[in-house]
Amino acid sequence: MNLSSLATLDSNLLSTPRCRAFKAHFRTHVSHSRNIVVCSFNPQAASSLSVVESAAQKSSRIDSLSQVSGVLGCQWGDEGKGKLVDILAQHFDIVARCQGGANAGHTIYNAEGKKFALHLVPSGILNEETMCVIGNGVVIHLPGFFKEIDGLKSNGVSCDGRILVSDRAHLLFDFHQEVDGLREAELAKSFIGTTRRGIGPCYSSKVIRNGIRVGDLRHMDTFPQKLDVLLSDAASRFRDFKYSPEMLKEEVEKYKRFAERLEPFIVDSVHVMNEAISEKKKILVEGGQATMLDIDFGTYPFVTSSSPSAGGICTGLGIAPRVLGDLIGVVKAYTTRVGSGPFPTEILGQGGDLLRFAGQEFGTTTGRPRRCGWIDIVALKYCCQINGFSSLNLTKLDVLSDLPEIQLGVTYKLVDGTPIKSFPSDLRLLEQLKVEYEVMPGWNTDISSIRNYSDLPKAAREYVERIEELVGIPVHYIGVGPGRDALIFK
Secondary structure (H helix, E strand, O other), X not given: OOOOOHHHXXXXXXXOHHHHHHHHOOOOOOOOOOOOOOOOOOHHHHHHHHHHHHHHHHHHHHHOOOOEEEEEEOOXXXXXXXHHHHHHHHHOOEEEEOOEOOOOOEEEEOOOOOEEEEOOOOHHHHOOOOEEEEOOOEEEOXXXXXXXXXXXXXOOOOOOOOEEEEOOOEEOOHHHHHHHHHHHHHHHHHOOOOOOOOHHHHHHHHHOOOOOEHHHHXXXXXXXXXXXXXXXXXXXXXXXXXXXXXXXXXXXHHHHXXXXXXXXXXXXXXXXXXXXXXXXXXXXXXXXXXXXXXXOOOOXXXXXXXXXXXXXXHHHHOOOHHHOOOEEEEEEOOEEEOOOOOOOOEOOOHHHXXXXXXXXXXXXXXXXXXXXXXEEHHHHHHHHHHHOOOEEEEEOHXXXXXXXXXXXXXEEEOOOOOEEOOOOOOHHHHHHOEEEEEXXXXXXOOOOOOOOXXXXXXXXXXHHHHHHHHHOOOEEEEEOOOOOOOEEEO
């Protein structure tokens, strides 16, 4: 929605060094020089004390996490889950994916600052002692999976014996991706805005019970018949999908090679996970996408095809609800969304563009520009209710540093002013409702080098604490930059 108050905000934003640079050359990274006030105490001693405090807080937070913990998204995805998983993975034996597929795009950085974009491989892979599990709830595109592994290996990341793939996970074929595009074209103006990675069509095959699972690769005598059923079904549904016996033959030969290469990775993941639990190993579950894209709880039909909320952990890994402990919700300091669908706090026009370039909000998986808006407290509270988060990770707080004021969407109201008590399922209502905002002052200073919560500007702390107050859940982790170390433990 267009906000009249953005006129002043836009002009102020345009005067900042960062935003002038973004408008001139979007890929330029601007470093700000800031005035430093030196107090009358020993700065080296103060710095050392701050580092010690930060390390102690980090150790306390991580050590207190449950044996089986999870990291889930609170918005429409792209919140920065991968970074937290990568950091926490150093203290866990297993990192597991439970749902989704290569539509996930998790950007992480190693200790040297090298960037990695992961789609199927869990974000714990950069930690050499961590085992990575791709659970039964994931749909796996083998060409993409092997490409990802080869890319990791070429960058010095060992994958041998460190990635396990569930024999119950469903295979996503190239034709699923083609069908995804055909389906979007059919929908025309009401298209979903998918990543076109074939996720929905693959889950459709699973649900109508003609899907092919990883374990089926061990039975190549029946594999051709199963694949023929899938391809024939697609050809009967979409006239532009061209299927021939030659296509089937080529696919079968390709998957014979894939089957041989994949065999060392294949396990009974249900047994592996439950045995690890009984052996008291620490397990971290990495969610893909987010609750507002959940097939049941999201802005349906503008959602993903799996369950990225807490319930998806149990069904996607085959573990009991009683073993689940701490769940951490990851939420940006503002809100973004890719693709179509309702977005109540969206900022249209120049204000949204400036926030997009300041936060470099372009999809890891597709490169598409993300729609940007203010943080939506109503949606956040809804996500917290569904998932029962024990704490939150507020990411990209540094992106807001140049804003003279920051808004929080705190209440939804009908056009007649009647408050709406929760996040509605009715898309028409979502398009018509009015958002009531709270306005807080910005802090107008670079916070990317701060590692101790007490060192944040007062306005930044007040923003964090207001979010805590509104949703009733503590913020234990605060992202102030893309690097591994750019995280405050509160």
